[in-house]
Amino acid sequence: MSVRTFAAKRLLSRRAVLAAIAAMVIVVSALLAAVTAVLGDGLGRAAGEVLREATGTAGAVRAEARLGDEADARIAAFTRVIDRELGADAVVTTRSLQATAVPVEASGADSRLTLLDTASALPHVTLTGTAPAAEGETALHATAADALGLALGDTITIDPDATANDAPLTLEVVATWLPIDAGNPLWFGEPTIGSGVDADGAPVGPLLVDGAVLAALSTDPVTRFTLTPAPGPVTVAGLTTLANGLDGLARALRSDPEAGRGGLIFAGDLATTLRSVAGPLAAAEAVAPIPLSLIAVTGGVTIALLARLLVVSRAGETRLVRVRGASAARLVGLAGLEMLVVAGLAAAVTAGGLALVAALTGSDALDPFTAPLAVALGAVLTQLALTAADVNRPLGESSARRASDRFAALPVLAVIALALAALTGWRIATLGTPLTETAAGAPAIDLLAALAPVSALLLVAVITVALLGPLARLIARRAAARPGLRAALAARQLARGTGVLAVPVLLVSLATGGVIVAATFDGTWQRADERAAPLRTGGELRLVLPSAPGSVPPAAALVDSVDVAAVRSAEGVRDARVVLTAEVRVQSDEVSLVAVPNAGSGASAGDAGTASADGLPVTVSPAFASRYGLAVGDTAQLSITGGRLTVAVAAVDAVAGARTALAVAAERDALVGALAVDDRRVPFTAEVWVDSDDIQAAAAALREAAVPGALIERSDGDARLVAPARLTLWIGAAAGLLLALVALAATAVTIDRARRGELAGLRALGVPGRVLGRARAGELGLAAGIAALVGAAGGALAAGAVMPAFVRAAITAPTQPYPLTLTVAGVPLAALLGVAVLVTILGLVVMARRLAQRTDRARPRGGEAA
Incomplete structure (x- = not known):
């Protein structure tokens, strides 16, 4: 064989x-x-979904500068530095032009509007009317148009003092617009994108105009480079490399002889977001x-x-x-x-x-x-x-x-x-x-x-x-x-x-x-x-409402300004409550102050009620109690705008929604009442904490601008x-x-x-x-x-x-x-x-x-x- x-x-x-x-x-x-x-x-x-859902400044970084007469050379310098520090394929860079507080006349009244270039904004808005195609055509934010009493076909005239040739510049309103998603990182969390008005209700636009209009102004517009992560495979090493590059980007831009000339503003929390994803991913x-x-x-x-x-x-x-x-x-x-x-x-x-x-x-x-x-x-x-x-x-x-x-x-x-x-x-x-x-x-x-x-x-x-x-x-x-x-x-x-x-x-x-x-x-x-999730965001979702720079309304007015009913009516929302947060100081430490209505949703706030002779009853975090040697019944002084606030420790417990380990939680209405006595105004941020049985549906509904301009934080990123x-x-x-x-x-x-x-x-x-x-x-x-x-x-x-x-x-x-x-x-x-x-x-x-x-x-x- x-x-x-x-x-x-x-x-x-x-x-x-x-x-x-x-x-x-x-x-x-x-x-x-x-x-x-x-x-x-x-x-x-x-990981890609979590990154794409980052809103406002959490999802981008932005460099701003007035480029002057040598704009082309400085744009090339910005691009060169960004590619060198981050890699040509790591980010998507969106360049836009903006001019703020431009004096205009509309409907027979004087106003000051923000102007944005059409090319950068149009892909991210919905239009009512026709897209501006000529230099003399414009699209105005729908809310601002209503406030100004403007309709399609009306005109807006830029004041001659604001133009380079001292001649008025007339624009025809051919469309009104609203953002597709006010939380899009390309808008960088600007509150007027969602609202169209400032904190006092005055219309600010923005007004979408041709780049030639911005070039015709007497003051150079601000050129903004907004950087967002490029689509593609997400890895821990890639996230960390990009975050490290972003950490050094501002310094690299400022030190470059072309890009850094004339001053530079750099902001954004994208690096923090990238690292927050990289940890659980690893x-x-x-x-x-x-x-x-x-x-x-x-x-x-x-x-x-x-x-x-x-x-x-x-x-x-x-x-x-x-x-x-x-x-x-x-x-x-x-x-x-x-x-x-x-x-x-x-x-x-x-x-x-x-x-x-x-x-x-x-x-x-x-x-x-x-x-x-x-x-x-x-x-x-x-x-x-x-x-x-x-x-x-x-x-x-x-x-x-x-x-x-x-x-x-x-x-x-x-x-x-x-x-x-x-x-x-x-x-x-x-x-x-x-x-x-x-x-x-x-x-x-x-x-x-x-x-x-x-x-x-x-x-x-x-x-x-x-x-x-x-x-x-x-x-x-x-x-x-x-x-x-x-x-x-x-x-x-x-x-x-x-x-x-x-x-x-x-x-x-x-x-x-x-x-x-x-x-x-x-x-x-x-x-x-x-x-852990409710301690991070207070609820299944947290909406951080926009606030106008320099505007500090009374706490009660800030609470009343939030349309919480619109949030509660959104699909997937079980309940919602308005919470006030602020950063205050105790001695040399920064402390998170959280004001929660009725001590809701797991956030302890001490015994509800008005301030007593001993102080406003609060719950302090274990780290706060340990840092200052406090126990139940003790008092402490919080440094706030306009003086100090005496608080009495009613409990020592974790404070939901706090952004620092040192945290104090108070009952919201009691805190508002205590501040109203002397009309003290604290620069609070209004938040809405949302309870939901369907986070995906609720987040999608709320991104449809139930609260215009709000930044949305989800608690299920880790999950x-x-x-x-x-x-x-x-x-x-x-x-x-x-x-x-x-x-x-x-x-x-x-x-x-x-x-x-x-x-x-x-x-x-x-x-x-x-x-x-x-x-x-x-x-x-x-x-x-x-x-x-x-x-x-x-x-x-x-x-x-x-x-x-x-x-x-x-x-x-x-x-x-x-x-x-x-x-x-x-x-x-x-x-x-x-x-x-x-x-x-x-x-x-x-x-x-x-x-x-x-x-x-x-x-x-x-x-x-x-």
């Missing part, structure tokens, strides 16, 4: 096992690629090693078990061809070639399928080739190693005996697992987080710390294997004292066959612990975010960033259980092949087939049960020890402290474990019945004992 014919027959004779190996290569590589893609695409999409990425490690370990070992089954099933054939002169090298080579064909075809199928999925879904993170290639290569190397070990053993040594030997490598594995758990545990305990910081200041995954959960689970799994023998012997002794053969036989078989069950027990323990870790992270994170990480943890946990069950099934087949002679002997002695079948099911079920129980207990300990660090890293910490309570996501945990238990029981029942039927049909014959 030729070598080729022998190899083909050899392959076809074990096609069932080889098909199982091919299936596992497909499953494991697809799972690894899927987890990577789900995490990468999900995080990128969520923390979510740090979760990735957990599901990937679970899938890689359980999948790799399962493939190894199937490869071992292939070797054991060929034990007799291998001895025969060795006796007939076949060399060990040739057998190893044939085995490697066989696995190369099988695993290679499986990898090719997987890669093709993944490539098709990537093309259909447009996924940027789905890599069709790396995982299939790595898994296939691992399968080939494993088969080579197992075959080499088998063919180089003495010919007289029994394969069945080798299959049931104890797990001889357990001490070595135990040392490795202990060392790895100690090292990773020390690392995460030292850092307190799975993240570290690069030289550029970017948060990055610390691989040692990130592997702490899996390392702990691996140690627990090794301990489970070590405990399996003693526990099995204990159960066997107890079972022997009871009548009946089935329980005693199952326990005794487990006690003397723990070696062959060591690997599936290890995997079941590891997988069960992985489910507990996933449930703990998910439940704990959700509970922590529920507590959207962490959602892909939570999903991949559950995918990894489910995949680990699936692969562990496959490993258990493969071991059951191996045991069945190794013990056929023993079963025949027991049947010859009169033991019924159903007893033998149930004993085998009891043996495997007992091993799986011990592994699951110990794995769950160890997983709970591991999760409690290390997962709080992952949870804290994945939450944008508010300024106020919040509790972190270990919580388990019970529903998905129960569902996943319930399905696994049900599948295991059904599998064991089917196996027991088939074994009983086969044993009853078989003729008793001798065989080698296991």
Whole structure:
């Protein structure tokens, strides 16, 4: 027989096992690629959404300057510096022209309007009328047009004193406009964009005009360079690099001899926004090693078990061809070639399928080739190693005996697992987080710390294997004292066959612990975010209302000016309340003052009521109380505009919505009343805190200008960033259980092949087939049960020890402290474990019945004992 014919027959004779190996290569590589893609695409999409939803100054930076006669050269200088500091593709730069307080005559009355160039504004407005096309045409803000009594076709005349040639300039109103989204970062949070009027109700426009009109003014218009993040993939490194570049951009522009000449104004909070996204994004990425490690370990070992089954099933054939002169090298080579064909075809199928999925879904993170290639290569190397070990053993040594030997490598594995758990545990305990910081200041995954959960689970799994023998012997002794053969036989078989069950027990323990870790992270994170999110924004949404520079209205008037009814009527809004915030001083410290109506929505504000002789009752933050040594009943002095305000500490608690750790909360109406006594005016910012059952719908409705010009802050930014990480943890946990069950099934087949002679002997002695079948099911079920129980207990300990660090890293910490309570996501945990238990029981029942039927049909014959 030729070598080729022998190899083909050899392959076809074990096609069932080889098909199982091919299936596992497909499953494991697809799972690894899927987890990577789900995490990468999900995080990128969520981070992009959060960045795009940043409003006003939070979503942009702006440089302003009067460029004078050398405008072209200075524009080129600005562009050159921006590209050098940030990169040509990192930001989108929008250039606009503006002139403020330009004197005009409209409807027979004098006014002062803001002029904007048409080219930069038109893409972001909705027009009523026709778009200005000629130099003498203009579009006016609809609210300002109403206030001025202007209609389409009316004219506005720019005062001759404001023009370079001292001649009036008449413009025809051909359209009115409103912003598509007043919170668009390109508007930079300018309150007049939404309102069209100033704080006193006087119309200011803006008036959209041709660039030539602005050039004809006697005063150079302000040229504004507004920078927003460029669309494209979002990464932690990219966010941090851009934020660092923005930090130094103002200095670079001012130091440039062309761009910095004549003065420069630079503002914007985009760098802060980028870093607020980068932190949770990096923390979510740090979760990735957990599901990937679970899938890689359980999948790799399962493939190894199937490869071992292939070797054991060929034990007799291998001895025969060795006796007939076949060399060990040739057998190893044939085995490697066989696995190369099988695993290679499986990898090719997987890669093709993944490539098709990537093309259909447009996924940027789905890599069709790396995982299939790595898994296939691992399968080939494993088969080579197992075959080499088998063919180089003495010919007289029994394969069945080798299959049931104890797990001889357990001490070595135990040392490795202990060392790895100690090292990773020390690392995460030292850092307190799975993240570290690069030289550029970017948060990055610390691989040692990130592997702490899996390392702990691996140690627990090794301990489970070590405990399996003693526990099995204990159960066997107890079972022997009871009548009946089935329980005693199952326990005794487990006690003397723990070696062959060591690997599936290890995997079941590891997988069960992985489910507990996933449930703990998910439940704990959700509970922590529920507590932290309101502390950041006061409610599910926070609207920060625009305020005119230099205008400080009375607090009562500021509250009354907010149309809170319009907010409450918006889709998705359950309730809304007007809150006043300000930054005040205590000694040399800046303190957040938050005035909440009726101490609403979790924000403590002390006992409602008017100020007493002791002072206005307030709640102070723990940091404030600690900083000044205050306790309930003590008083403090807040420095406010026009003097000091005496407050009495009614409670020490976290202050929702505070922007600094040092914070004071008062009941709004009581504070307003106390300030009204002496007509003291504090430069409050009016906010509306919104409770919502549908944040997405409420945010969309409120962006339609329920409160014109308001900046919207959502509380669910972290939730959207962490959602892909939570999903991949559950995918990894489910995949680990699936692969562990496959490993258990493969071991059951191996045991069945190794013990056929023993079963025949027991049947010859009169033991019924159903007893033998149930004993085998009891043996495997007992091993799986011990592994699951110990794995769950160890997983709970591991999760409690290390997962709080992952949870804290994945939450944008508010300024106020919040509790972190270990919580388990019970529903998905129960569902996943319930399905696994049900599948295991059904599998064991089917196996027991088939074994009983086969044993009853078989003729008793001798065989080698296991």
